[in-house]
Amino acid sequence: MSLIPYGRQNISEEDIRAVVDVLRSDYLTQGPVVPAFEKLVASYCGAAHAVAVNSATSALHIACMALGVGPGDLVWTSPITFVASANCARYCGADVDFVDVDPHTYNMSVERLAEKLELASRAGRLPKVVIPVHLSGQVCEMDAIHALSVKYGFRLIEDASHAIGGRYKGKQVGSCDYSDITVFSFHPVKIITTGEGGMAVTNDAELVKRMARLRSHGITRYPSEMTQPPDGSWYYQQIELGYNYRMTDIHAALGVSQMERLDQFIEERHAIAQRYEKLLENTPVRRPWQHPDSYSGLHLYIVRIEQDAMKGSHREVFERMRAEGVGVNLHYIPVYRQPYYQNMGYRREDFPEAERYYGEAITLPIYPGLTPDQQGEVVRRLLTPSGYQTIF
Numbered sequence: 026m027s028l029i030p031y032g033r034q035n036i037s038e039e040d041i042r043a044v045v046d047v048l049r050s051d052y053l054t055q056g057p058v059v060p061a062f063e064k065l066v067a068s069y070c071g072a073a074h075a076v077a078v079n080s081a082t083s084a085l086h087i088a089c090m091a092l093g094v095g096p097g098d099l100v101w102t103s104p105i106t107f108v109a110s111a112n113c114a115r116y117c118g119a120d121v122d123f124v125d126v127d128p129h130t131y132n133m134s135v136e137r138l139a140e141k142l143e144l145a146s147r148a149g150r151l152p153k154v155v156i157p158v159h160l161s162g163q164v165c166e167m168d169a170i171h172a173l174s175v176k177y178g179f180r181l182i183e184d185a186s187h188a189i190g191g192r193y194k195g196k197q198v199g200s201c202d203y204s205d206i207t208v209f210s211f212h213p214v215k216i217i218t219t220g221e222g223g224m225a226v227t228n229d230a231e232l233v234k235r236m237a238r239l240r241s242h243g244i245t246r247y248p249s250e251m252t253q254p255p256d257g258s259w260y261y262q263q264i265e266l267g268y269n270y271r272m273t274d275i276h277a278a279l280g281v282s283q284m285e286r287l288d289q290f291i292e293e294r295h296a297i298a299q300r301y302e303k304l305l306e307n308t309p310v311r312r313p314w315q316h317p318d319s320y321s322g323l324h325l326y327i328v329r330i331e332q333d334a335m336k337g338s339h340r341e342v343f344e345r346m347r348a349e350g351v352g353v354n355l356h357y358i359p360v361y362r363q364p365y366y367q368n369m370g371y372r373r374e375d376f377p378e379a380e381r382y383y384g385e386a387i388t389l390p391i392y393p394g395l396t397p398d399q400q401g402e403v404v405r406r407l408l409t410p411s412g413y414q415t416i417f
């Protein structure tokens with residue numbers, strides 16, 4: 026039996042044609058397609074500006090830099106995320122801390138955030154930036170988190186790597202109504218892909234200028250930003266230390282073409298989730314709960330195996346499904362458990378919900394093209410030794 030992966034890309038003939046067209050054109054990079062892709066995503070999200078880069082990791086890094094994160098600063102994020110949400114602060118020399126997750130959404134808990142801010146305020150060490158992560162596409166309670174950012178004076182980057190195409194209180198994720206910058210990933214397992222790629226969107230004209238400069242070595246061609254008048258028309262200045270984080274036109278062409286089907290992808294993901302809901306009704310498997318303010322991008326479908334509810338432990342169920350060809354996954358190992366982070370003084374007891382989550386979560390396959398038969402197979406494999414096989 027071949028493996029059913031947890032996620033995979035959807036590539037059409039139009040996608041292939043769009044990429045080939047760039048290959049036959051004059052510009053493989055720094056041509057017209059990257060700005061076209063940026064415009065398309067910004068207008069889809071209802072944001073004023075966008076900066077395309079070679080990964081969401083790069084986008085998170087230059088977003089932190091643009092907000093002035095540096096040595097001695099503090100950045101907070103969720104422990105239930107990919108390591109990149111925390112690493113971006115480390116690249117800037119800042120310290121990282123984590124806010125425990127909500128028991129229903131598995132996103133950063135607003136209550137824990139408020140408590141932690143109050144303590145940090147009294148201790149005189151507030152975060153400069155907080156990075157809420159929209160896990161599985163479900164949007165964090167941005168309204169409340171934004172209110173806390175005003176009260177305590179920190180900036181906000183939404184890690185929306187899972188969430189393009191989703192909405193919060195009726196507005197597209199990426200509108201940046203409640204944050205300074207929102208970041209998307211276009212890795213092939215995500216909702217739309219460019220192969221590798223990412224984007225930062227914002228409504229702030231200064232932040233976009235800074236991020237665009239940091240994406241390309243810290244170089245400017247705007248005389249207004251230079252320390253002296255240009256020596257000639259060839260002139261440019263490197264005014265700070267940036268990187269080569271540029272996206273190519275080849276990648277952007279795939280992105281432009283994928284944007285055509287973004288809404289369709291989201292609808293299909295919702296249809297798949299609804300079928301799982303039905304299949305898992307009246308079983309001991311805990312299904313994902315959706316906050317009414319959020320319309321999820323549904324990048325992931327995460328269920329929980331509560332220890333005493335099922336025959337077989339979480340680990341046994343996971344290993345058996347993998348052995349039987351279902352590419353289940355676990356999103357994520359709490360970041361503070363990673364060896365790189367372990368020596369920085371985090372205590373597992375400070376994150377009881379993240380710990381409980383880590384002992385129970387399993388990501389089931391979800392991607393456009395996953396068939397009802399395959400879903401039936403996934404659920405059968407999930408439930409087989411639990412005594413619930415009779416429902417099939």
Ligand SMILES: *Cc1c(COP(=O)(O)O)cnc(C)c1O
Pocket residue numbers: 079080081082083106107109110158184186187209210211212221222223
């Ligand atoms: C995938 C992912 C990233 C990193 O994305 P890349 O484009 O692979 O760099 C960051 N944060 C989260 C939550 C992700 O899932």
